[in-house]
Amino acid sequence: MQGKLITRKAVPGACAPERESSGGAADLWARVALPAASPEPPAEPVAAPGLRLALSLLEEGVLTSRANRSCGSYVARAVPSAGAVYPYEFAVLARENGVPTAFRIDADRRTCARLAAGARVTAALDASALAVPEDGGALVVTLTRPWLSMRKYGDRGYLYTQLDAGHAAGNLVLAATGRGAAGALRLRFPRESLSELLEAGENCREVHSAFLVPAAEAGQAGQAGQGAQAAEAFPPGPAGASWTRWTVHDDTDRQRRGPTWRSWLESTCWDSLTGWSDDSAPATLRTAPAPLARIGADPQLPDKQGGLGAPPAWPELIGTRVSSKAFTGEPVSAAAVRDAVSALSTPLETDLPGASPLSATLVLRSTTEPEQDGVYRLDTGERRAVRLPSTDEVARACMQQRALAGAAAVLLLHVPRTSLAGAGSSAGTENLRELAFRCGALGQLLYLGANRAAVGVTGIGGFDTPLWRTLAGLPEGDEILYALLLGSPDDAGIKFDRLATAHAQNER
Numbered sequence: 001m002q003g004k005l006i007t008r009k010a011v012p013g014a015c016a017p018e019r020e021s022s023g024g025a026a027d028l029w030a031r032v033a034l035p036a037a038s039p040e041p042p043a044e045p046v047a048a049p050g051l052r053l054a055l056s057l058l059e060e061g062v063l064t065s066r067a068n069r070s071c072g073s074y075v076a077r078a079v080p081s082a083g084a085v086y087p088y089e090f091a092v093l094a095r096e097n098g099v100p101t102a103f104r105i106d107a108d109r110r111t112c113a114r115l116a117a118g119a120r121v122t123a124a125l126d127a128s129a130l131a132v133p134e135d136g137g138a139l140v141v142t143l144t145r146p147w148l149s150m151r152k153y154g155d156r157g158y159l160y161t162q163l164d165a166g167h168a169a170g171n172l173v174l175a176a177t178g179r180g181a182a183g184a185l186r187l188r189f190p191r192e193s194l195s196e197l198l199e200a201g202e203n204c205r206e207v208h209s210a211f212l213v214p215a216a217e218a219g220q221a222g223q224a225g226q227g228a229q230a231a232e233a234f235p236p237g238p239a240g241a242s243w244t245r246w247t248v249h250d251d252t253d254r255q256r257r258g259p260t261w262r263s264w265l266e267s268t269c270w271d272s273l274t275g276w277s278d279d280s281a282p283a284t285l286r287t288a289p290a291p292l293a294r295i296g297a298d299p300q301l302p303d304k305q306g307g308l309g310a311p312p313a314w315p316e317l318i319g320t321r322v323s324s325k326a327f328t329g330e331p332v333s334a335a336a337v338r339d340a341v342s343a344l345s346t347p348l349e350t351d352l353p354g355a356s357p358l359s360a361t362l363v364l365r366s367t368t369e370p371e372q373d374g375v376y377r378l379d380t381g382e383r384r385a386v387r388l389p390s391t392d393e394v395a396r397a398c399m400q401q402r403a404l405a406g407a408a409a410v411l412l413l414h415v416p417r418t419s420l421a422g423a424g425s426s427a428g429t430e431n432l433r434e435l436a437f438r439c440g441a442l443g444q445l446l447y448l449g450a451n452r453a454a455v456g457v458t459g460i461g462g463f464d465t466p467l468w469r470t471l472a473g474l475p476e477g478d479e480i481l482y483a484l485l486l487g488s489p490d491d492a493g494i495k496f497d498r499l500a501t502a503h504a505q506n507e508r
């Protein structure tokens, strides 16, 4: 990329370093120098009840973790992310003094920028087949920022971006359900107007999904209809009041904002994605709760019951979830693994079709009931006639992540290659965003199920698809989108995946 010319003309108000260099020291200095910081508008308290509700849900569902762990400088969150880079952010649309208003959320600094209010917001939502929620409710929009993952992982970082966003968006649904206020997640809607309103495309962000969080109800809110108190009193406990750490500032006047910093590297990365995500299915207005993959009832479970269980227990599972750093190699109970895996059949309310091309295969390789070890298709329960992979083979199939090779079980999420053709282009096809959403949300359910069953778990993006296809006897035309490992955790060391070098992607 050396020598590529980037000018600032593309985006009004954007500040990208000029690269029309003749190579002198002064030019080099002009490149590395920082522009002046933009003025900061005065901070206001968070007043809109819907915004308070959305912020407390974001804190609980994505941004904070109560798990007891030593992380050094790394700030743990409620969801995992490849390399712990969290390549997404959020916007919230809610009524402020009765006026539909759009806020951009800065999760690191705990600030909300008011971007637009009034008719512009309503028009953008109308064009996106979305609605401004009633007072006290909110629309939480997830925006992916692929660059954050791609700068470490290259093109594969785009898959990780989608999987990570799937974990986050799926967990927002679970966190809201855990509070007793199920909302609906929309993935199939026209994105252009919303993207423009939120200044997403010009800032190298993609609109991923929109989650409608209903206003707190009388019983849950304690003081229904009391505006601010409604969100404050909902839910009980510290998460409900976590919005008090946040402030709002007004950014509706673009001229007053000053130039936005922009990296030519991010622009180049963004341009390389052109056309990748245009194949959206027609808008679907109907949402319905459904499991995200075909998972048959497990005959070995008591009462054949699946799912994550009673929602009031979910906030605790969400708050204390962690990724295992390594596995000891000791066997774990097959019943515990099955208990963890049963969480996959939890229904989530989305606008995706009930039937999906996605399949799940479970490799049970080292349990305390060796007669149960085997490779199972989770839709049919069929046991495949393949031998179990050795520890060396698991290490190789996980890109030599040796610390993880002692996993007792492996869950593979896979689709026929033909189903990747594009959302709705023919029956049974979905685009990468939709399929990866299913995988990320299912991954999140597995993390929570494993937490409930006291089994260690980690998602992995570094895996060798052809080798796993052979080891697990998957259909020849299937692609694996995501893999998760379960086992007896060893949390003494470091998490290699958080290092700057992408070891599990063959970077050396």
Ligand SMILES: Cc1cc2nc3c(=O)[nH]c(=O)nc-3n(C[C@H](O)[C@H](O)[C@H](O)COP(=O)(O)O)c2cc1C
Pocket: 076, 077, 079, 080, 081, 082, 083, 084, 160, 163, 164, 167, 321, 322, 323, 324, 401, 404, 458, 459, 460, 461, 462, 463, 495, 496, 497, 498, 504
């Ligand atoms: C899509 C995805 C891919 C991941 N890939 C790997 C991996 O290949 N190896 C690994 O050790 N951890 C992997 N992780 C786990 C992350 O490293 C972990 O989530 C991150 O370090 C944050 O730690 P925490 O989940 O304990 O909060 C992955 C997580 C996700 C969501």
